[in-house]
Amino acid sequence: MIKVLLAEDVQMVRGALVALLNLEPDIDVVASVAKGDEILPAVVANKPDVAVLDIDLPGMDGLSAATAIHDTAPATRTLILTSLGRPGTLRRALNARVNGFILKDAPIGELAAAIRGVSVGRRVIDSQLALSAWDTDDCVLTPRELEVLRLASDGADATEIATTLFLSVGTVRNYLTAATAKLDARNRVDAVRIARKSGWF
Structure with a gap:
């Protein structure tokens, strides 16, 4: 079983994702949190294989949490699940060393496949977003x-x-x-x- 932690601040979305992911035969959502500052304690307590993180979270954003996970619990891989499908956001996620990046409007099957891929060490990134990030200039600001x-x-x-x-x-x-x-x-x-x-x- 792939143990998953889910961080999503919208209660209805979080509940739906937990229910749908738990229908997958090889995925077990062992913890779900609504705030960014709850992520690391939940990772330490539950030792998930994959942490699925929204970016916009109260307390601590998902990218900062991903960095903290990599520093504190490197065995847990991180997958960003977000509605912020912008090239700059993907670049920031890659700089935070996330293992995967998928958009919220993806079918649940794609999310489950992304979790499976990330859990075995693959980097999983939405293909269209990856192409647009490749073509986009870096931030011009210091x-x-x-x-x-x-x-x-x-x-x-x-x-x-x-x-x-x-x-x-x-x-x-x-x-x-x-x-x-x-x-x-x-x-x-x-x-x-x-x-x-x-x-x-």
Whole structure:
């Protein structure tokens, strides 16, 4: 039996996936959690073969959880199950060393097959998304520009961002201006939209 942990914050989706996966003859969902910060304790307690993780989770996002799993419980493989089918998101997932990446609108049979593939050491990635990621340019922003823009996307103003990152307000404004220019955006809001659409945060 392949022991699976499932992390999904929407209760109805989580319940449906657990029920459907448990119908598979060789898959046993040994734990299901709704928050990202519940993932690692559940992995340690249940020792699943595969952790199926949504990206957008409260507490800790699925990609950060995947990195923590690889560092703490390397025997558990990670499979991202998400509706965020963007090339940039896939690139971030690969940087987090996930073993698989599949979209939520895939049939349950594809998810079960992906779990089986990941459990035996194969890397399983949605083929169309892999092709589009191959053709997409890397993020043009520096890590600091991206971090400043991400904080701005959460509603923080320049002063709050400066306090959070221990920078001067002028430096924060320079980073935001540079990010906007590099993305050929009309303004900061447009830069945030472009970065989100590209899956950079």
